[in-house]
Amino acid sequence: MTEFTLSDLDRIIGVRAASDDAMSYTRKLMDKGVPKIAQKVGEEAVEAAIAAVRGDRSELTGEAADLLYHLLVLLRASDIALDDVMAELARRTAQTGLEEKASRPAG
């Protein structure tokens, strides 16, 4: 299993977004602003959905990677920390109590 996490990617995106490297796709996206980044998120989500319906696992893997990357850029452009999204997910999980059950050995 890869050790690379969404937090790692988010950190890289933060560095690239703050850079003045004209070759950075992240920098270019940030310059275009929230509407353009939101459009990309929508496009990548639709492409991922289509790949899933077609049963194309390789295509879906690639589109899911594009979607997660663009979503992280959108969050940053909207000044929302990935940590805040994770905290919301943790809050929902705590409400169900499933985290504890999932970490307990079955039986």
Ligand SMILES: N=c1c2ncn([C@@H]3O[C@H](COP(=O)(O)OP(=O)(O)OP(=O)(O)O)[C@@H](O)[C@H]3O)c2ncn1[C@@H]1O[C@H](COP(=O)(O)O)[C@@H](O)[C@H]1O
């Ligand atoms: N994970 C990604 C990633 N996923 C997708 N993409 C880029 O997303 C773009 C999507 O291509 P599209 O054809 O859909 O879009 P487009 O060419 O911009 O055309 P438009 O739709 O905008 O008109 C491609 O240029 C991909 O390279 C990414 N670009 C960067 N990253 C990560 O971000 C890091 C920093 O990248 P830079 O900012 O380029 O240094 C990289 O090391 C990666 O870890």
